[in-house]
Amino acid sequence: xxxxxxxxxxxxxxxxxxxxxxxxxxxxxxxxxxxxxxxxxxxxxxxxxxxxxxxxxxxxxxxxxxxxxxxxxxxxxxxxxxxxxxxxxxxxxxxxxxxxxxxxxxxxxxxxxxxx
Amino acid sequence: xxxxxxxxxxxxxxxxxxxxxxxxxxxxxxxxxxxxxxxxxxxxxxxxxxxxxxxxxxxxxxxxxxxxxxxxxxxxxxxxxxxxxxxxxxxxxxxxxxxxxxxxxxxxxxxxx
Numbered sequence: 001x002x003x004x005x006x007x008x009x010x011x012x013x014x015x016x017x018x019x020x021x022x023x024x025x026x027x028x029x030x031x032x033x034x035x036x037x038x039x040x041x042x043x044x045x046x047x048x049x050x051x052x053x054x055x056x057x058x059x060x061x062x063x064x065x066x067x068x069x070x071x072x073x074x075x076x077x078x079x080x081x082x083x084x085x086x087x088x089x090x091x092x093x094x095x096x097x098x099x100x101x102x103x104x105x106x107x108x109x110x111x112x113x114x115x116x
Numbered sequence: 117x118x119x120x121x122x123x124x125x126x127x128x129x130x131x132x133x134x135x136x137x138x139x140x141x142x143x144x145x146x147x148x149x150x151x152x153x154x155x156x157x158x159x160x161x162x163x164x165x166x167x168x169x170x171x172x173x174x175x176x177x178x179x180x181x182x183x184x185x186x187x188x189x190x191x192x193x194x195x196x197x198x199x200x201x202x203x204x205x206x207x208x209x210x211x212x213x214x215x216x217x218x219x220x221x222x223x224x225x226x227x228x229x
Contacts, residue, residue, distance in 0.1 A: 043205065104165075107161065108159055110159065
C-alpha cells in the first residue's frame with residue numbers, strides 16, 4: 001500500500017506570496033491532518049479534515065487554510081507569506097472512523113518551504 | 117492548555133546502553149499518550165501509545181507506561197542499537213471536544229557502535 005505523499009517536496013517563495021501544498025493520503029484513509037515543524041516551535045498542529053470538512057483546528061492565523069476533496073486528497077494554502085512561515089509542513093492521514101486523532105497517524109515526508 | 121515537556125538532547129549513547137527519555141505532560145481530563153519516531157530521511161511514525169492510566173505501550177524493545185499520578189510517559193529501552201538513532205517525540209491527544217495532537221520538542225538520539 002502506498003504511503004502518504006506530499007508535493008512538492010521543496011519550495012522557495014518570497015514574502016507576500018501565497019503557496020499551496022498538496023497531500024495524498026493512504027488509500028482508504030479519510031482523515032488528513034497538517035502540521036508545521038520548525039526548530040524553534042517544534043511540531044504544531046494546524047488542522048484536520050474529514051469528509052471534506054474541517055473537524056479540528058490548531059492555533060494558527062487565518063492566513064493558513066485548507067480543504068479536502070471528495071477523494072480525501074487535501075491541500076493547504078498559506079497566503080501573504082512571512083519569513084516565519086519557513087518550515088517543514090507535514091501531512092498525516094488516518095482512517096478517521098473513530099472520529100478521534102487518537103488513531104494512528106501516518107505521516108508523509110513533508111514539504112520544506114523556504115520564504116525569502 | 118495542553119502541553120508536553122520532554123528531554124531535548126541531543127543525546128549520544130554507545131550500542132547496548134540503557135535509554136530513558138523523560139516526558140511529562142499537562143492536560144485536562146485523560147489524554148492519550150504517544151511516542152513518535154523520526155528516522156533520518158523519513159517521516160514520523162508511531163512507535164507506541166497508551167490510552168489510559170497504567171497502560172504500558174511497547175514496540176521494538178521500547179516501553180513506556182502511562183503514569184497519571186506523575187503525569188509522565190517516559191520512554192525506555194534496555195539495550196539500544198545503532199538503528200535506533202532518530203528523533204523521538206512525545207505527544208498527547210486530549211479526548212473529546214475539539215482535539216489536536218500536541219507534540220514535545222523532540223529529542224535527537226545518536227547511537228554509536
